[in-house]
Amino acid sequence: MAGVLLTALLSRWLAGDGGTGPWMVASLGASAVLVFGMPSSPLAQPWPVLGGSTLSALVGAGCAAWVPDPAMAGALAVGLAIALMVPLRCLHPPGGAMALYMVLNAGDGWRLAAFPILLNVLILLLAAVVYNTLTGRRYPHPQRIQAGGDIAAGAFTSADVDAALSHYNQVLDVSRADLEGLLHLAGRAAFQRTLGDLRCADIMSKPPVAVEAGVSLKDAWALMRVERIKALPVVNAQRLVIGIVTVADFMRLANLDLHEGLGQRLRTLVKGRSGQPSSVGEIMSHPVQTAHVAQHAMDLVPLFSQGGHHHIPIVDAGAQLVGVITQTDLVRTLAITVQEREDDGFADPLATQSPFVAPAKAGP
Numbered sequence: 069m070a071g072v073l074l075t076a077l078l079s080r081w082l083a084g085d086g087g088t089g090p091w092m093v094a095s096l097g098a099s100a101v102l103v104f105g106m107p108s109s110p111l112a113q114p115w116p117v118l119g120g121s122t123l124s125a126l127v128g129a130g131c132a133a134w135v136p137d138p139a140m141a142g143a144l145a146v147g148l149a150i151a152l153m154v155p156l157r158c159l160h161p162p163g164g165a166m167a168l169y170m171v172l173n174a175g176d177g178w179r180l181a182a183f184p185i186l187l188n189v190l191i192l193l194l195a196a197v198v199y200n201t202l203t204g205r206r207y208p209h210p211q212r213i214q215a216g217g218d219i220a221a222g223a224f225t226s227a228d229v230d231a232a233l234s235h236y237n238q239v240l241d242v243s244r245a246d247l248e249g250l251l252h253l254a255g256r257a258a259f260q261r262t263l264g265d266l267r268c269a270d271i272m273s274k275p276p277v278a279v280e281a282g283v284s285l286k287d288a289w290a291l292m293r294v295e296r297i298k299a300l301p302v303v304n305a306q307r308l309v310i311g312i313v314t315v316a317d318f319m320r321l322a323n324l325d326l327h328e329g330l331g332q333r334l335r336t337l338v339k340g341r342s343g344q345p346s347s348v349g350e351i352m353s354h355p356v357q358t359a360h361v362a363q364h365a366m367d368l369v370p371l372f373s374q375g376g377h378h379h380i381p382i383v384d385a386g387a388q389l390v391g392v393i394t395q396t397d398l399v400r401t402l403a404i405t406v407q408e409r410e411d412d413g414f415a416d417p418l419a420t421q422s423p424f425v426a427p428a429k430a431g432p
Contacts (some may be wrong), residue, residue, distance in 0.1 A: 071195030072100055079184050090176060095121075095165035096188050102161075103196035108209040109262045110243045111160055114193055116153075120160025121189045124149035125181040128170025142171040209243075245276055266365045271401045272382045272391030278303045281310065281349030288313060288348045297377035299392070307388040309381045311352035321351055358383050363392055365401070368393060 076092055083091035099121065102112035110116065128145040135141035145167035153159040166185060173180060187274065200207035229248045233240075278301040279288055288300055292315070302311040321344070344352050358370060358381045371377045372395050381390040 069103060071192055072097065074189055074195050079188055081189065082149065082183070090180060091184050091186055092188055093166065093169055095162040095169065096192060097193060098162040098165065099160070099189065102206070104191065104199060106241075107196065107205055107207045108243075108246065109243060110235070113208050116158045116160040117157035117193055118186075118189050119156065120149075120163035121154045122131060122167050122181060122186050123152055123156070123158065124160075124163035124167040125170050126186045127152065127169035129174075129178045129181055130372050131167070132171045132174035138171055140173075143166050147432065175323050180367075204245040209246075266367070266389070266401070267361070267392060268359050268363050268365050268382050269361045271365055271397050272361070272393045273397060274391040275279050276301060276381070276389055276392045278389055279313075279348055280306075281347065282303065283348045283354065285318075285351070289318065299394075300348070301356070301381040301389055301392060302348055302354075303389050306351060309356055309358055309383060309387070309389050311349070311354035312356045312379065312381065313348050313352040314379065317351045317353060318387075321345065336407065356381060358387075359393070365393070368398065372398060420432075 074097065080090045083089055091268050099117055102109055103117060106112050124145075127149045131145040131148065132138075132140040135144060146164045149163050149167040149299050150159075153163055170180060183398065197207055210247055226248060229244065229251065233247075242250075277297060279291065281302055281304070287328055290302060292298065299312055299314040302313060304310050356373070357371060359371075361382050361384050368380055372382060381389055381391050382393055384390045393400065
């Protein structure tokens with residue numbers, strides 16, 4: 069209301085003839101709907117509003133001057149205005165009304181394009197900038213490309229958005245940058261709904277198989293073979309995690325005697341030999357990366373994918389070992405979740421708990 073009123077009062081005052089001549093165009097009301105009600109729309113940005121309105125007015129004036137029949141001139145003016153606004157990236161719906169207005173008021177000639185049309189639009193744009201700034205909305209609306217591409221962002225790229233838009237073959241009343249940003253936010257929301265609330269306690273293998281530092285390498289190796297696991301958390305008497313021993317630790321030490329075969333080197337290592345480590349505490353890796361039982365399971369993805377970890381001990385509030393999560397546990401959970409969504413028509417897989425009951429042992 070304030071923007072249209074300001075435009076009307078200033079334009080009527082500048083007309084200088086008591087308001088008897090044309091000093092305001094009705095299509096400005098349609099422009100006001102866009103710049104005040106939809107300030108983020110590509111159709112409401114300053115260049116489309118200013119360029120689309122003025123260009124269409126000039127097209128209408130030309131058609132009125134060169135085509136005698138008003139009906140033919142009006143149709144031609146609107147069609148040409150649209151044909152020019154689209155490639156010049158200044159598409160503004162009220163521009164079609166501007167072109168038709170010029171044809172229906174052909175007696176006023178080219179002067180109408182400068183006044184009242186250009187002046188009306190400039191005053192309205194100034195009011196829109198002030199209003200949107202005061203109400204906390206940026207205008208002109210920034211057209212920024214949203215960063216994305218991670219697992220929580222929907223796992224699509226800018227090229228994928230371009231490919232989808234190329235098949236749409238229509239003008240969307242949303243910028244490409246805003247569309248990509250909305251898609252990323254939707255991907256994050258879907259991820260949060262399906263996997264974001266999953267905790268380590270939901271997918272960890274329990275009870276965990278662990279050893280103390282004083283256990284012999286022979287017994288530790290035998291336990292790993294029996295349980296078909298590739299890592300053993302090492303705990304103290306209070307079940308606090310002090311390290312972890314993995315198959316890689318055995319392999320690393322077995323390479324000390326290069327003249328023997330790998331099998332023989334492993335047998336020599338676990339059976340013990342003078343000068344060689346004999347207990348788990350001597351070869352374990354420490355300190356060890358752990359995660360809390362109530363921590364989001366997806367927080368572990370970077371640890372597995374980028375941190376080089378394959379087994380992460382899970383501890384409770386007292387830092388005591390309560391479970392282990394392996395890469396296999398995480399992948400299994402993702403696969404089950406995807407299958408649940410497909411079977412339920414993208415229903416929320418967290419509605420049932422059975423898919424997240426982990427097996428008794430960590431995966432091999």
